[in-house]
Amino acid sequence: xxxxxxxxxxxxxxxxxxxxxxxxxxxxxxxxxxxxxxxxxxxxxxxxxxxxxxxxxxxxxxxxxxxxxxxxxxxxxxxxxxxxxxxxxxxxxxxxxxxxxxxxxxxxxxxxxxxxxxxxxxxxxxxxxxxxxxxxxxxxxxxxxxxxxxxxxxxxxxxxxxxxxxxxxxxxxxxxxxxxxxxxxxxxxxxxxxxxxxxxxxxxxxxxxxxxxxxxxxxxxxxxxxxxxxxxxxxxxxxxxxxxxxxxxxxxxxxxxxxxxxxxxxxxxxxxxxxxxxxxxxxxxxxxxxxxxxxxxxxxxxxxxxxxxxxxxxxxxxxxxxxxxxxxxxxxxxxxxxxxxxxxxxxxxxxxxxxxxxxxxx
Amino acid sequence: xxxxxxxxxxxxxxxxxxxxxxxxxxxxxxxxxxxxxxxxxxxxxxxxxxxxxxxxxxxxxxxxxxxxxxxxxxxxxxxxxxxxxxxxxxxxxxxxxxxxxxxxxxxxxxxxxxxxxxxxxxxxxxxxxxxxxxxxxxxxxxxxxxxxxxxxxxxxxxxxxxxxxxxxxxxxxxxxxxxxxxxxxxxxxxxxxxxxxxxxxxxxxxxxxxxxxxxxxxxxxxxxxxxxxxxxxxxxxxxxxxxxxxxxxxxxxxxxxxxxxxxxxxxxxxxxxxxxxxxxxxxxxxxxxxxxxxxxxxxxxxxxxxxxxxxxxxxxxxxxxxxxxxxxxxxxxxxxxx
Numbered sequence: 001x002x003x004x005x006x007x008x009x010x011x012x013x014x015x016x017x018x019x020x021x022x023x024x025x026x027x028x029x030x031x032x033x034x035x036x037x038x039x040x041x042x043x044x045x046x047x048x049x050x051x052x053x054x055x056x057x058x059x060x061x062x063x064x065x066x067x068x069x070x071x072x073x074x075x076x077x078x079x080x081x082x083x084x085x086x087x088x089x090x091x092x093x094x095x096x097x098x099x100x101x102x103x104x105x106x107x108x109x110x111x112x113x114x115x116x117x118x119x120x121x122x123x124x125x126x127x128x129x130x131x132x133x134x135x136x137x138x139x140x141x142x143x144x145x146x147x148x149x150x151x152x153x154x155x156x157x158x159x160x161x162x163x164x165x166x167x168x169x170x171x172x173x174x175x176x177x178x179x180x181x182x183x184x185x186x187x188x189x190x191x192x193x194x195x196x197x198x199x200x201x202x203x204x205x206x207x208x209x210x211x212x213x214x215x216x217x218x219x220x221x222x223x224x225x226x227x228x229x230x231x232x233x234x235x236x237x238x239x240x241x242x243x244x245x246x247x248x249x250x251x252x253x254x255x256x257x258x259x260x261x262x263x264x265x266x267x268x269x270x271x272x273x274x275x276x277x278x279x280x281x282x283x284x285x286x287x288x289x290x291x292x293x294x295x296x297x298x299x300x301x302x303x304x305x306x307x308x309x310x311x312x313x314x315x316x317x318x319x320x321x322x323x324x325x326x327x328x329x330x331x332x333x334x335x336x337x338x339x340x341x342x343x344x345x346x347x348x349x350x351x352x353x354x355x356x357x358x359x360x361x362x
Numbered sequence: 363x364x365x366x367x368x369x370x371x372x373x374x375x376x377x378x379x380x381x382x383x384x385x386x387x388x389x390x391x392x393x394x395x396x397x398x399x400x401x402x403x404x405x406x407x408x409x410x411x412x413x414x415x416x417x418x419x420x421x422x423x424x425x426x427x428x429x430x431x432x433x434x435x436x437x438x439x440x441x442x443x444x445x446x447x448x449x450x451x452x453x454x455x456x457x458x459x460x461x462x463x464x465x466x467x468x469x470x471x472x473x474x475x476x477x478x479x480x481x482x483x484x485x486x487x488x489x490x491x492x493x494x495x496x497x498x499x500x501x502x503x504x505x506x507x508x509x510x511x512x513x514x515x516x517x518x519x520x521x522x523x524x525x526x527x528x529x530x531x532x533x534x535x536x537x538x539x540x541x542x543x544x545x546x547x548x549x550x551x552x553x554x555x556x557x558x559x560x561x562x563x564x565x566x567x568x569x570x571x572x573x574x575x576x577x578x579x580x581x582x583x584x585x586x587x588x589x590x591x592x593x594x595x596x597x598x599x600x601x602x603x604x605x606x607x608x609x610x611x612x613x614x615x616x617x618x619x620x621x622x623x624x625x626x627x628x629x630x631x632x633x634x635x636x637x638x639x640x641x642x643x644x645x646x647x648x649x650x651x652x653x654x655x656x657x658x659x660x661x662x663x664x665x666x667x668x669x670x671x672x673x674x675x676x677x678x679x680x681x682x683x684x685x686x687x688x689x690x691x692x693x694x695x696x697x698x699x700x
Contacts, residue, residue, distance in 0.1 A: 052592050073598025085589035089611040098607070099597030146593075 001063055002028045002153045002186030004049060009058035011044055011210075018044050019210045021058065026154075026188065026203075031180050033189045035197040036207035036233070042190045043158055045207070049188065050156050051075050062153065073102075078147035082159040084139045086131040092142050093127040096149050110149075117145040120179075137168045144179070154186035161196065173199055194234050198222070206230050228356035231282045237313070239350070240324050242298065244281040246274050246351070246359070254351065254362060256281065259320050260299055264346045268362040279359060282350035285313075288326040288342040290334075297341030300324050305334050316342075423677075429670035437666065449671035470672055472645045473653035476560070480649060481628040484564045488624050489617070491572050496579035497609075510580075514573035521570065525637025528566045529553065532638070553639055556646040563635040563647045570634055571627065575620045582616030583609070615694055622687035626680055650676050 004026040011019040019041050026032050034042040047053040049060060051072030060067050067075050086095050093114060100110045118124040121141040131139055140160060147155055160176075161169045177200055180187050191197055197204045198218040206213040206221065206229075214226040218234075225231035231239045247255040253267040254274075258281065283298075291297035300316035314326045314334060326342050334340070351359040395403050425439070430449050432442035457464030462471035499510050516524065531537045532552040539549035552558050586609065594604050610617075632651035635641075641648035641656075650672065658669030 050596065052595060071598075072595050077596070079593070079596045081589045081593060083587060083589045085587065085593035087590060087593075087608060098594075098599070102598045102600070102603065150597075 003063050004154060004186065004188070005059075005061040005064075006045075006049070007059040007061075009045070009048060009055045009060060011041075011048060011053065012056045017210065019048070019055070022210075022212055024205060024212065024215065026186060029184045029186055031177075031187045031189065031200060031202045032205060033191060033197040033201035033203075034205050034207060035191055035194055036213075038192060039209075040207040041210040042192075042207050044210075046079075046156050046158055046188060046190050050077055050079050052079075076153040077156055078150045078152035078154075079156040079158065080143045080147050080160045082162055084131070084143040084163075086139060086142055086146070088131050091128050091130055092123060092134070092145075095131070095142060096127075096146050099146065099150055113149040113151070114145075117148045120148065120182075121145045136164050137172060140164060140172060144176075148183075152185065154188060157187060157189045159190055159192070162191070162193075169196075176200060195236060198234070204234070206233060224358070225282075225350065226358055228280055228282065228352040231350055231352065235284055235286075237285050237325050237327065239282045239284050240322075241352075242281045242283065242318065242322055242324070243320065244279050244351075246270055246277050246279055248275055249361075253346075254359075256346075256349070256351070258298070259318065259322070262296055264296075264349070266346050266349050266351065266362060268347075270351065270359050270361045274353070274359055274361075277353060277359075279354075280352040280356070282352060283344055283348060285325045285327040287348040288324075288344050289328060290332065291341035291343035295341065295343050297343035298324060299339070299341050302334055302336055302338045302340070304336060305332075307331060426670045427674060429666055430674050432667045433665075434667070435664050442667070445667065449665075449667045450675075452668060453671060453675065467668070469645060469648065470650075470653055470657075473648045473650045476646070476648055477629060477631065477650045479560075480564060480567075480631055481625060484567055484628045484631075485621065485624045487564065488568050488572060488575060488628075489620060491568055492575035492579050492620060493613075493617075495572060495576040496583055499576065499580055500583045513576055516570050517573040519570065521633035522637050524566065524570045525634040528562070528569075528634075529638050532562055554643050556643055559639050559643060559647050563631075563638055566634055566638055567628070567631060571624070575624060578620050578623075579613065579616050582613045586612045615691070618687065618690050618694060622683060622690075625683050625687075629676065629680060629683070 004024075006022050006024040009019055009022040010017065022045060034045060036042050044053065048055045051067065051070065051074075055068065062075055062077075087098065090098065096114045096117060097110050100113065114127070115124075118127060121144060123138065123141050123145055126134060126138060131142065134142065140163075143160065157176075161172050164172060173196060176189075180200075189196075189200060201218055203215060204218055204221055205215050208229055214221060214230045216224075221230060221234045225234060225239075228241065232241070243259045245257045247257045247263065249255070249270050249272055251269070253265045254270040256264050256266055256279070258264060288298070298318060300318050302314055302316045304315040306313040306315075309331070311330065312328045312332045312334065314328060314332075316324045316326065318324055324342065351362045353359050391403075394406060398406065428439065429442070431444060431446060432439065433445035433448060434442050436442050453465075453467050453470055455466040456462075456471070459465075459471075462468045462475060465471045495513055499506060499513065503509065519527075529536075533539075534549070534551060534554070536552070538552065542549055550558065552562055590608055590612075591604065594608055599607070630651055631649045632655070635647055635649060636652055636655075639647040641652050654669045654672050654676070657672065658664060658666045
C-alpha cells in the first residue's frame with residue numbers, strides 16, 4: 001500500500017501553466033524527494049497529490065485507484081506543512097486527536113495512537129502544552145506526530161525542516177530517515193535543499209519550471225546528471241562549467257579540446273555526429289586537486305581561499321574569465337593572486353551540448 | 363539621469379535644511395535633558411497629550427462630578443447649591459426596583475431599562491451580523507472589494523444623516539410603506555408603534571455600525587493562516603466543525619474587542635435613535651443619554667445636577683464594562699490563543 005502514480009498531470013492557474021504533464025511512479029514504501037528551485041512547481045505537485053488542489057488534466061492514482069475527484073481527507077494521506085499548521089489554541093494532545101475525532105474513532109483507540117506516536121517521537125512530556133509553548137523542533141515533531149497517528153498510506157512533507165536552524169535541521173533529517181526506516185511508509189518530501197534530497201531520498205525528482213528534469217537515485221543524479229540544470233543543481237558547491245569542443249571519437253573515448261587548448265580524452269564514447277560540436281564541460285569542485293609540476297590541468301588564478309580545516313575551498317577564474325571553484329582535501333598554502341593548475345581525472349568530466357542535454361554516449 | 367541628479371540635489375538641500383533645524387532644536391533639548399534627566403524628558407514629550415486629556419476629559423469629568431453634588435436649575439456652578447449625594451438618592455428612590463413607575467425618577471429607570479434591552483439585543487444581533495458579513499466577505503466572491511465598501515459606507519455617515527435617511531424610510535408616508543402599499547400590503551406605523559419603533563432603532567443602529575465591526579472581524583479572519591484550514595481539510599473536518607473548532611476560537615481576540623466596543627457604543631446610544639424617534643412613542647425608545655440630555659438641557663425644568671449624577675452612573679457602568687474587557691483580553695492572552 002502506498003503506490004502513487006501520476007500520468008500527464010498538468011496544473012494551470014488562469015493563463016499560467018505551472019505543471020506540464022508530469023509522469024511519475026512512486027513505489028510502495030519509497031522515500032521520494034521533489035527538489036528544484038523556487039517556483040519550479042514542487043509544492044504545487046504535492047498539493048495535487050494531497051488533494052488540496054485539483055489537477056487541470058491528467059490522472060493521479062493511489063494504489064491503482066483514480067483519486068482526482070476524491071477529497072483530501074479520503075485519500076489516506078497525511079501532510080506535514082512547512083509552517084507545521086498546528087492548531088494554536090489546542091494542546092498537543094488535542095492537535096493529535098483532532099483528525100481522529102473527525103473520523104469518529106473510539107476514544108480508547110485515539111489514546112492508544114497518541115501514546116504510540118508520543119513514544120516514537122518523544123513528545124510525551126508536552127502533550128498538554130500548546131504549540132506556542134514549544135520550540136521549533138518540538139513543533140516539528142508534533143506536526144509529524146499528527147501525520148503518524150492517522151496511520152496514512154503515504155506521508156506528504158512540504159519543506160518540513162525549512163523553519164529550523166541548521167543544527168536542528170541536521171538532527172531532524174536523521175530522525176526523519178530513521179522514522180521512514182521504521183514505518184516503511186511511502187514518503188514524498190518537498191525541498192529546495194539538495195543536501196536534504198541527497199541524504200533522505202531513495203529517489204529524487206528534479207523539477208524545473210513545472211517539468212521533471214530527471215528522476216533517479218541520489219548517486220545516479222550526482223554521477224550521471226541528464227542535463228546541465230541537474231548537474232548544476234545536484235551537488236554542493238555547484239558543478240563548474242567550462243567551454244570545450246569535441247574533436248573526435250575513438251574506441252578510447254571522446255577527444256575533447258578544452259578552452260585553454262588542452263586535449264583530453266573522456267573515457268566514454270560520444271556519438272560520431274557530435275564531433276565538431278561546442279560543448280559545456282562540467283567538473284565538480286570535489287574532483288579537482290592542485291596539479292603537480294608538469295602535470296596537465298585547468299590553469300586558473302585564485303580570487304579567494306576559504307580554509308575550512310578539513311578542506312580548502314578555492315574560488316578562482318580561468319584565463320577566459322570562467323569562474324572555477326575547487327574543494328581541495330586538507331590544508332593548502334594558497335593565496336589570492338596565485339596562478340596554478342587544477343588537475344582532474346578525465347573520467348569525471350561531464351559533457352553537455354548547447355541545449356544543455358548530456359551528450360549522448362557520455 | 364539629469365532628473366535623478368536634480369532630485370538628489372533637492373533632496374540633499376532638504377536634508378541640509380532639516381539638519382540645521384534639528385541642530386537648532388537639539389540645543390534646548392540637550393539642555394533640558396541635562397537638567398531633568400531621561401524621566402523628565404519623557405514627561406516633557408507626554409505633556410502636550412496629557413494637557414489635552416486634562417482639559418477635555420479629566421477637568422470635565424471632575425466638573426461633572428461636582429455638578430452631580432449640586433442642586434437647582436442654574437447653569438453656572440457659582441449659582442448652584444451643594445446638596446451632597448441628594449441627586450443620587452433621588453435617582454435611587456424607588457418603591458420597587460423592578461417597577462420603574464415606583465421610582466421618583468421613573469423616566470431614568472425606564473431609559474435605563476430601554477438601554478439595557480437595547481444593549482443586549484443590539485450587541486448580540488450586531489455581532490452575529492458582523493460575523494456573518496465578515497465570513498461572506500472573506501470568501502472569494504465576485505466584487506469582494508465593492509461589497510466591502512458597501513458594508514463600510516454607512517460607518518462614514520453622520521449619525522444625524524443616518525437617522526434622517528431611516529426616518530424618511532420608516533415614517534408613515536415613507537419609502538417602506540410606499541413599497542408595501544405597492545405590493546398590496548397594509549402600511550404600518552413603524553415609528554409610532556412601541557415595539558416596531560424600538561426594533562427600528564436597533565436595526566438602524568446595526569446598519570450604521572456593522573461595517574466597522576465587520577472590518578475588525580475580517581482582519582481577524584484574514585490573520586488566520588490558510589495552512590490551518592488545509593490541515594483541517596487533510597484531517598477530514600466538516601465545515602461546521604472547522605467554524606466551531608478553528609475559526610471561532612482563533613477569532614476570539616477580535617470578537618472580544620468587537621463585543622466590548624459594541625457594548626460601550628450601545629450604552630452610549632443617542633444621536634441616530636434621537637433623530638429617528640425622539641425617544642418615542644412615549645418613552646419606548648428613550649435611552650439613557652437622551653434622558654441625561656433632556657434632564658440637563660432640554661426640559662423646561664432642567665436639572666443639570668440630576669443629569670450629571672445619571673451620567674456618572676452611566677460612566678461607572680462603562681468603566682465596569684471596560685474592566686471586564688481588559689480582564690477577558692488578559693485571560694485570552696494567557697491562554698495563548700494565537
